[in-house]
Amino acid sequence: MSGLYLHIPYCKQKCHYCNFYSLASVKHRGELVPGMIRELELQIDYLEDEPISTIYFGGGTPSLLIVEEISSLLTAIHTLFGVTPNAEITLEANPDDLTPVKLRELKQAGVNRLSIGIQSFEDIDLEFLNRTHTALQAYDCIKSARDAGFSNLSIDLIYGIPTLDSRHWEYNLQKAVELDIPHISAYALTVEEKTPLAVMIRQGKLPNVDDAVQAQHFEILVDILEASGYLHYEISNFCKPGMFSQHNTAYWKGIKYLGIGPSAHSYNGVSRQWNVANTGQYLQNLSHNKVPFEKEVLTKEQRFNEYVMTSLRTMWGCDLAFIEKQFGLQWVEQAWRDADKYVRSGLLESENNILYLTRNGKFRADGIASDLFRIVSG
Numbered sequence: 093m094s095g096l097y098l099h100i101p102y103c104k105q106k107c108h109y110c111n112f113y114s115l116a117s118v119k120h121r122g123e124l125v126p127g128m129i130r131e132l133e134l135q136i137d138y139l140e141d142e143p144i145s146t147i148y149f150g151g152g153t154p155s156l157l158i159v160e161e162i163s164s165l166l167t168a169i170h171t172l173f174g175v176t177p178n179a180e181i182t183l184e185a186n187p188d189d190l191t192p193v194k195l196r197e198l199k200q201a202g203v204n205r206l207s208i209g210i211q212s213f214e215d216i217d218l219e220f221l222n223r224t225h226t227a228l229q230a231y232d233c234i235k236s237a238r239d240a241g242f243s244n245l246s247i248d249l250i251y252g253i254p255t256l257d258s259r260h261w262e263y264n265l266q267k268a269v270e271l272d273i274p275h276i277s278a279y280a281l282t283v284e285e286k287t288p289l290a291v292m293i294r295q296g297k298l299p300n301v302d303d304a305v306q307a308q309h310f311e312i313l314v315d316i317l318e319a320s321g322y323l324h325y326e327i328s329n330f331c332k333p334g335m336f337s338q339h340n341t342a343y344w345k346g347i348k349y350l351g352i353g354p355s356a357h358s359y360n361g362v363s364r365q366w367n368v369a370n371t372g373q374y375l376q377n378l379s380h381n382k383v384p385f386e387k388e389v390l391t392k393e394q395r396f397n398e399y400v401m402t403s404l405r406t407m408w409g410c411d412l413a414f415i416e417k418q419f420g421l422q423w424v425e426q427a428w429r430d431a432d433k434y435v436r437s438g439l440l441e442s443e444n445n446i447l448y449l450t451r452n453g454k455f456r457a458d459g460i461a462s463d464l465f466r467i468v469s470g
């Protein structure tokens with residue numbers, strides 16, 4: 093099994109916090125989908141005939157595509173690759189793009205999962221983030237999606253926003269629970285360099301994020317969602333039983349995937365490659381039957397570090413038997429030595445030769461994982 097990711101770089105406007113490759117313009121807009129179909133043709137051997145079980149339209153804002161463009165891409169994928177029956181086909185969307193008519197058309201085209209960028213059910217937060225929708229549109233699109241037959245829904249929420257106090261964060265979570273959303277991705281607001289948010293904070297036009305508030309919001313997040321029957325299956329992801337994001341879970345489990353579109357990444361277990369983050373260059377190269385990417389063959393240490401980083405973030409944990417099989421007994425022994433201080437301090441626990449982050453360890457996941465990393469050879 094493998095995954096397919098399609099990056100649609102266009103947005104109506106850039107959110108203040110976003111550092112993904114995206115364009116608030118329509119330049120090259122009409123050329124993008126034909127170019128992506130050409131890349132699919134050129135990359136037909138990348139997955140080595142493994143069937144595709146998940147297809148994910150990300151961005152940017154994929155819901156800006158017209159349904160005919162999405163259908164064209166899906167038709168090309170089914171023509172060129174083996175796609176499993178009942179494959180998970182996810183479209184990231186903004187609430188203001190999801191009209192009742194478009195939702196019905198998306199369902200008919202084959203999209204069976206929506207990941208909706210709600211971010212907050214409070215207008216003051218949406219204005220701070222420079223989102224294009226309102227809280228009312230967030231509610232309306234969820235209802236319309238269900239009316240159109242979408243039962244597999246995910247929403248994104250952001251916490252640690254300076255305009256968001258703990259009481260209103262609880263309100264956001266309670267609304268998500270009341271709406272019976274089967275999957276919730278919740279992220280701490282991060283200030284990425286060169287984003288408008290970072291610039292405005294440096295200029296004193298906006299307040300900075302508060303780490304202590306974010307930690308408090310994380311505790312509230314886990315308390316409310318776990319008490320409401322959600323599984324905390326990855327640091328930032330919660331779901332009702334059986335409603336995991338199959339596509340993202342494949343990333344965390346190291347399953348190979350092909351990325352299509354400008355800036356998209358691919359991984360085959362041995363190497364990573366990433367397309368140029370420039371739509372004009374991307375399309376120009378494809379017009380000459382070339383995929384413009386850079387490639388990195390992963391060292392043993394890099395593969396180990398990636399496994400530790402991704403596995404520790406999940407409810408399935410870091411399997412030391414797997415490490416022994418893939419990397420050797422010495423690597424397991426070193427992992428035990430590196431993990432010992434975190435086990436003793438209650439940030440990690442072990443069961444059946446698997447390391448798990450404890451409740452207290454989850455907010456420090458990146459730091460703990462990096463302490464278990466091996467130095468990458470040159």
